[in-house]
């Protein structure tokens with residue numbers, strides 16, 4: 773079952789970024805489906821790694837735009853990105869050591885984090901980046 777369903781309310785009005793958010797949602801949904809069908813640890817770790825890798829790619833894309841155009845809210849926004857990266861690194865260590873498994877709480881955390889971040893923090897840059905001609 774899909775945990776997160778894309779709706780237009782998630783759109784930040786910048787198509788390159790919407791496409792990246794859709795990729796992140798797809799990976800989180802893949803992870804959720806793997807959890808529900810009791811996939812092996814190796815498969816769970818592989819999907820989690822994809823989530824971690826693509827999160828880095830996406831955050832860098834946003835942050836490069838902030839730097840390029842001098843976005844005022846950049847420090848607070850980057851701090852939120854940084855906090856999630858720390859949490860993902862921490863989770864990865866726990867998964868690797870077998871101390872933790874991906875369960876409903878982890879999936880709910882990822883779901884809430886991503887949708888809240890898109891709806892509040894990412895939406896805040898829409899007007900600024902659109903005015904700079906970012907598509």
Ligand SMILES: [Fe+2]
Pocket residue numbers: 793830834890894
């Ligand atoms: Fe984003």
Ligand SMILES: [Fe+2]
Pocket residue numbers: 834849853889893894
């Ligand atoms: Fe962001």
